[in-house]
Amino acid sequence: MDFAYDARTEELRTRLLTFMDEHVYPAEAVAEEQRARLASPWDTPQVVEELKAEARRQGLWNLFLPDARYGAGLTNLQYAPLAEITGRSPHLAPTALNCAAPDTGNMELLAQFGDEAQQKQWLEPLLAGEIRSAFAMTEPEVASSDATNIETRIRRDGDEYVVDGRKWYISGAMNPDCRIFIVMGKTDPDGADPRRQQSMILVPRDTPGVEVRRAMQVYGYEDHSHGGHAEVLFDGVRVPASHLIGEEGSGFAIAQARLGPGRIHHCMRLIGMAERAVELMCRRAVSRTAFGKPLAAQGVVQNWIADARVTIEQLRLLVLKTAWLMDTVGNRGAHTEIQAIKIATPRAVVDIIDKAVQAHGAGGVSQDFPLAELWAAARTLKLADGPDEVHQRSLARRELKQYL
Incomplete structure (x- = not known):
């Protein structure tokens, strides 16, 4: 392992450090002031949109994706020191660069496992920073540290799947720009292999039966910058069978x-x-x-x-x-x-x-x-x-x- 950063990493580090000094740190107080005046605390302050536009203009966008078709094409080793820099302002810088969780993981998931139609409908607007997303896995009724415990059901009914379950601490779900949930549930709850019981499915936020019930606090903070962490109910939610990611049992x-x-x-x-x-x-x-x-x-x-x-x-x-x-x-x-x-x-x-x-x-x-x-x-x-x-x-x- 070479301990020196390569030329591209050094060049991006220099640009990113300047971006942080000139744009991100000054925007921290501005974002809080603007948020206090918004109609909803979950709306995005204007300064965040300005940061995103400036980051795109400077080529500091989607740095996390190693696949050059979708992002900067950086290796994990190249991205590491850049992510470290954004961590100095964790509630603002990652969002400004379109490198914030949970969107990063969802984009990686769609890039790796989504089919062409799913990528067209959801991955492309996520890459462009036009929408946000959420990953619905954790549940309040079971120890979600063991993913085989998950109780949410995804049942096939003709050309549709029906989703029923209750999730919480679903990051990003309070953001009005959150348009899509990636939901993990069981399609085969009685299957012999407990690691083949689960599947993942795409559920648009505006689907009937999706209820974002409340924001969950984290040590008293609501984490507005990341779009909050929500309790979400899926009650008889119907989506087309084509919304399944991969195959049944691959969740x-x-x-x-x-x-x-x-x-x-x-x-x-x-x-x-x-x-x-x-x-x-x-x-x-x-x-x-x-x-x-x-x-x-x-x-x-x-x-x-x-x-x-x-x-x-x-x-x-x-x-x-x-x-x-x-x-x-x-x-x-x-x-x-x-x-x-x-x-x-x-x-x-x-x-x-x-x-x-x-x-x-x-x-x-x-x-x-x-x-x-x-x-x-x-x-x-x-x-x-x-x-x-x-x-x-x-x-x-x-x-x-x-x-x-």
């Missing part, structure tokens, strides 16, 4: 293929979140005095900063190694490393942000700094795309296998 495999890149993208952005937290902590430490000397001269604060730097460098190397393996041996070959970063990165970044909050005192938990919201986002990623304990269980089994 579990498609979900795993979708979640692999999503996990590493989250970890890439988490490193950027940690870098922003360290920057804020250092600025605070040199500008505040306590007990007769600057915080920066206090030994405990110096320890926080030193430990954070060491941790970030370790995490970045592991994420880059994982990206490199995904490019060279595929997602399956990088399975251990994907799980390792999914365990290590949120855990460590939560601690780094927590120390930055502590250095800011009351300001750290206030709306005057981004730290509280960064902490909530990072803490949530210990659950998203599979909780830590599921990945620990799987990784430990693989490690033990060679000794059994």
